[in-house]
Amino acid sequence: ESLNLLLVFLKTEWKNKHRAWKIIVADNGSTDGTRKLVEQVKSEHNDHVEYFFIKEPGRGNALKEVVRCFESLIYLYLDADIPIPPNELPLLLKPLETNNADLAIGKRIGNRPFKRRVLTKGLKLINYILFGLDIFDSQCGIKGFNRAAKKIFLYTCEESGYFLDTEFLVQATRNNIRLTEIPIHWIEQRYLHRTSKVRLLHDSLKAFRALKGLTYRLYPNIIKSLVLFLVTGLTMVTLFYIHAKNVALPIGYPVSEQVPYFTEKVIIFAVLFSLSFILVALSSRFIKKMPKNLVISIVLFIFIIISTIAITTPPTRSQDIYWNLLLAKGFSEYGLNPYQTTPAALEHHPWAIPVQAWKDFSMTHGPLWTILLSMVAITNSLPLAITILKLTYFVMIVMSGIILWHLTYFHKFSDEKRGQLLILLAWNPFIIQNVLIDLHSDIFILVSIIISYWFFIKEKYVSSVIPIIIGGFIKYVSWLLIPLIIFRYFKKHGLKKTVYFTIALVGLGAILGIILYSPFGLSFKTLSGISRHSEYVNLFFSFPTILLFKPFGWHNIYFFGLILGLLILSLCAKKREWLFAYTFPYIGIFLFTTPWFQPWYALWILPLISLYVSPLTLTVISVSLILIHHVMPVFILAPLVGTLAVSLYLGKKSLNPWLLHNKKEVK
Helix, strand or coil: CHHHHHHHHHHHHCCCCCCCCCEEEEECCCCCCHHHHHHHHHHHCCCCEEEEECCCCCHHHHHHHHHHHCCCCEEEEECCCCCCCHHHHHHHHHHHHCCCCCEEEEEEECCCCHHHHHHHHHHHHHHHHHHCCCCCCCCCCEEEEEHHHHHHHHHCCCCCCCCHHHHHHHHHHHCCCCEEEEEEECCCCCCCCCCCCCCHHHHHHHHHHHHHHHHHHHCCCHHHHHHHHHHHHHHHHHHHHHHHHHCCCCECECCHHHCHHHHHHHHHHHHHHHHHHHHHHHHHHHHHHCCHHHHHHHHHHHHHHHHHHHHCCCCCCCCHHHHHHHHHHHHHHHCCCCCCCCHHHHCCCHHHCCCCCCCCCCCCCCHHHHHHHHHHCCCCCHHHHHHHHHHHHHHHHHHHHHHHHHHHHHCCCCHHHHHHHHHHHHCCHHHHHHHHHCCCCHHHHHHHHHHHHHHHHCCCHHHHHHHHHHHHCCCHHHHHHHHHHHHHHHHHHCHHHHHHHHHHHHHHHHHHHHHHHHHHCCCHHHHHHHHHHHCCCCHHHCCHHHHHHHHHCHHHHHHHHHHHHHHHHHHHHHCCCHHHHCCHHHHHHHHHHCCCCCHHHHHHCHHHHCCCCCHHHHHHHHHHHHHECCCECHHHHHHHHHHHHHHHHHHHHHCCCHHHHHHHHHC
């Protein structure tokens, strides 16, 4: 019946079209009298029917033997029960005949049994993770290909059974064969007397064995690399879990670092996190021996577990979020101006218990941050307020990760370098601790800077400056980059438009400032907190280079920092080093004019720095930031910073061939 169905259609379809075609019936183990039936049909249609017997069992063996023994410009194979309407066969042949594809794949549409749909979708997911195969229906029983794909089919595919289809597609993709998927209406049961042979458990096990064999052939050392990779990831998960259970005090209590009994534990875990992260960095070197999508899946899975633990872990190393929330609570509940109120005025409030330091400091951050916290502080539950902020921070860290991932494509990273970068940032204890556990607002500066840079390299300068302006109303530091954006706007649009652009920026900033500061009073008193903070100098928390500015007075230190940052910014802009322009000014300020350096300041630029330093350098930076203050004072890190500066300079040529490309792109 199947043969007659095909013959009637093809003879009608290709009548007078001068096509040479033949139907090959491949038989490698049937017991239903196939040969006799085919011979009967062949006697009537000798030119178009051929019976071919294959001794070796297995669908893959049969298909390869037919292709090997019969020459043709185009091959098309399908199941013996003809599971598609014959008039849809030309749909698969057309892209091959017009040379728009080398391999055409059927994509089954229509109503299919649930268990078959489960198998198809499950296999699609596995194929994507293991082989990067983004094909909806790899096991569809109809495919057509030309001679270019024939070489792949015969000489690279080793699967002898049912899963030859998947291996064929994987090998075709790896060898740059042009693929196309063609939707076809699938007939699940053309002949009612035939019952389905799909057995969910049996077929799943068979698929697993076939996929395992294919994976071993493509990645011979995958097991050792995978085990090492999983062990390091799970070690990090275990450390965060033990840290949450043994170091963190409940929300509403002082942070562990301020409790003498727990201080030693905080130091121990700082060392353990550092050692574990070094192991992560070492294991990341083996990812080239694993499928890239498998690496990404594992990294994101471990990241989600670590993030979940971190979100449920109260702050352990910094009380800043408690301090800020207390001032915001004073504003939302009592109407006290957080820029003119200190925690001492709220010492009897339940939220004041964890605030053990900075009791004489009013709010030092921008009004947007204060308004955000005041909205969160409306709740009477401090744990609920902390949880809301943690979930918000998680969204911000995911957003920045997505943008950074796109930046790696813009800067032409290899799959291996991109995978290493993902691992070293997603499993980074420094980032997890300061963002998801201690809740430092610096994550907002990170997001504003990385969004700005993304638009900057796209030459969308209006879109680039807006996140910088908004971020500045959380922490003022992001505004340092505004002159760079104005400079690039001037280079592209000329003086007249730049003047209008600058006036518009000033107007926008003024309007936002008035709107955001108005709840707290339009007075210089709102800057009392930052002014008080600028008077605080502690050489233990500063780089020794800050001593160069001591003769000019500590009260002028931030002014000199601004001048230094703008000078570095102008030098980078002159050399068209845009990535350096977004990061070096802050590095200079950290080194020379920060009288109270805190490691979480590095969050502002760490993702962008990771784009031009080696994985080794990124590891050293991260470990140093984890250990700083707890195991070593800042001034001991001065030689390390010198080494880092040299590596950055050398890395411009040895590590980052895309920099020259970037210069041409933005020029």
